[in-house]
Amino acid sequence: MTATEAAPSSATGEVSGAEIRLEDVTKVYPGQKAPAVDGISLTIPAGEIAMFVGPSGCGKTTTLKMINRLIEPSSGTIVIGDQDVRKRGVDELRRTIGYVIQGGSLFPHMTVAKNIAIVPKLLGWDDDRIVKRVDELLDLVSLDPSRYRDRYPRELSGGQQQRVGVARGLAADPPVILMDEPFGAVDPITRQRLQDELLSIQRELRKTIVCVTHDIDEAIKMGDRILILQEQAHIAQYDTPDVILGSPANEFVADFVGAGSSLKQLSLARISEVELRSATTARIGERTAEVAQRAQANGDLAVVVLDDRDRPRGWPWLRQLKGETIVEPTEDLVNLDSRATLNDALDTMLSNGHGGAVVTGDRDAYLGVVDFVAVTDHMRDMQARANQSAAEAGSETGGTRIARSDDEIDHGTDLAGTDG
Numbered sequence: 371m372t373a374t375e376a377a378p379s380s381a382t383g384e385v386s387g388a389e390i391r392l393e394d395v396t397k398v399y400p401g402q403k404a405p406a407v408d409g410i411s412l413t414i415p416a417g418e419i420a421m422f423v424g425p426s427g428c429g430k431t432t433t434l435k436m437i438n439r440l441i442e443p444s445s446g447t448i449v450i451g452d453q454d455v456r457k458r459g460v461d462e463l464r465r466t467i468g469y470v471i472q473g474g475s476l477f478p479h480m481t482v483a484k485n486i487a488i489v490p491k492l493l494g495w496d497d498d499r500i501v502k503r504v505d506e507l508l509d510l511v512s513l514d515p516s517r518y519r520d521r522y523p524r525e526l527s528g529g530q531q532q533r534v535g536v537a538r539g540l541a542a543d544p545p546v547i548l549m550d551e552p553f554g555a556v557d558p559i560t561r562q563r564l565q566d567e568l569l570s571i572q573r574e575l576r577k578t579i580v581c582v583t584h585d586i587d588e589a590i591k592m593g594d595r596i597l598i599l600q601e602q603a604h605i606a607q608y609d610t611p612d613v614i615l616g617s618p619a620n621e622f623v624a625d626f627v628g629a630g631s632s633l634k635q636l637s638l639a640r641i642s643e644v645e646l647r648s649a650t651t652a653r654i655g656e657r658t659a660e661v662a663q664r665a666q667a668n669g670d671l672a673v674v675v676l677d678d679r680d681r682p683r684g685w686p687w688l689r690q691l692k693g694e695t696i697v698e699p700t701e702d703l704v705n706l707d708s709r710a711t712l713n714d715a716l717d718t719m720l721s722n723g724h725g726g727a728v729v730t731g732d733r734d735a736y737l738g739v740v741d742f743v744a745v746t747d748h749m750r751d752m753q754a755r756a757n758q759s760a761a762e763a764g765s766e767t768g769g770t771r772i773a774r775s776d777d778e779i780d781h782g783t784d785l786a787g788t789d790g
């Protein structure tokens with residue numbers, strides 16, 4: 371097995387990605403004097419998500435596209451696993467690197483299944499294996515295979531097209547996936563869902579993912595590491611989100627990340643840190659009277675309806691339960707993945723009228739319900755901890771870092787105060 375043919379991913383969460391190393395990589399476009407990318411060196415550990423952010427024209431996309439040789443570097447070395455990408459045929463290289471761009475870029479004349487199967491077909495997989503893989507991937511990106519495999523891209527919403535784009539990027543189980551503004555073209559709620567789905571998929575697959583984004587909140591939410599670039603792809607800072615938020619390396623980073631970072635700290639805290647409540651659940655086909663009785667005994671006014679794979683399908687109020695048995699709900703329930711951020715949680719809670727949200731884990735399976743009080747309590751705890759570490763940092767170092775923290779804390783108080 372070569373370094374770029376990773377072992378098939380399993381549900382165990384083992385790393386199936388490969389390390390990516392850039393060594394003094396430069397790109398000068400023909401006819402230009404100044405390099406678009408000027409000697410960047412960077413290591414992305416196997417199994418991590420690296421988010422590239424920076425001002426327009428700073429060289430994010432050029433850097434990304436040099437990894438799969440859509441753009442050839444002028445000098446320097448790029449190594450994936452233990453192989454120099456220049457030593458590999460361009461076609462073969464690209465088949466082992468997933469590539470996902472804005473809108474999914476699906477071929478309009480091909481069905482969803484055919485779009486997903488492009489690379490496996492090129493790799494000569496037999497038909498049975500391809501059919502199985504396509505269904506498995508549609509399932510993974512939360513599209514019911516029987517409903518969607520034979521549709522054409524025009525018969526899908528923007529978010530669904532983007533999901534198919536992600537499925538296509540994953541099709542041949544590549545160790546490395548490159549993404550260029552993958553969720554740039556969808557509305558905020560769909561964007562949040564797609565982000566959550568990608569995080570959930572990544573929890574299982576542990577690929578190495580490199581993703582260009584314009585959205586610093588997306589970078590904070592998704593990234594194990596964030597690369598902040600200045601002009602000509604000079605590195606302003608490359609670190610974990612909490613270090614970048616807590617200790618920006620310079621003014622450029624501080625400005626870029628934005629003032630009042632406690633709001634952004636909410637993007638660091640995950641639902642998985644908050645205590646969940648176990649709400650009354652019901653199965654499709656169960657007798658309504660029994661479900662209502664159970665809910666009343668629990669003091670619940672609504673029940674979470676689960677399908678046969680434990681996936682929440684709806685969250686009807688008791689008064690909405692008509693008929694003898696529980697039927698498949700028609701509402702479009704917005705679930706929260708346990709890796710969603712507290713920011714996402716607040717958005718979802720404010721839009722559904724339940725004062726809470728249904729939380730799911732791997733493969734969209736039901737975990738529990740998070741409510742408004744639990745989130746605001748958690749925010750208060752976070753703030754108390756931030757206060758304490760600011761005070762401790764103050765007694766050690768004094769000065770500017772404290773001023774910044776005070777600023778952050780004020781914003782935190784505002785938020786908790788207004789919404790809670």
Ligand SMILES: Nc1ncnc2c1ncn2[C@@H]1O[C@H](COP(=O)(O)OP(=O)(O)OP(=O)(O)O)[C@@H](O)[C@H]1O
Pocket residue numbers: 399400402406424425426427428429430431432433
């Ligand atoms: N094919 C090309 N020929 C000449 N110059 C190019 C070419 N592609 C990009 N550039 C220039 O190289 C620089 C970096 O471009 P790149 O697209 O990598 O930036 P970016 O950070 O991804 O920008 P954005 O956020 O706007 O997409 C820019 O100054 C751009 O104008």
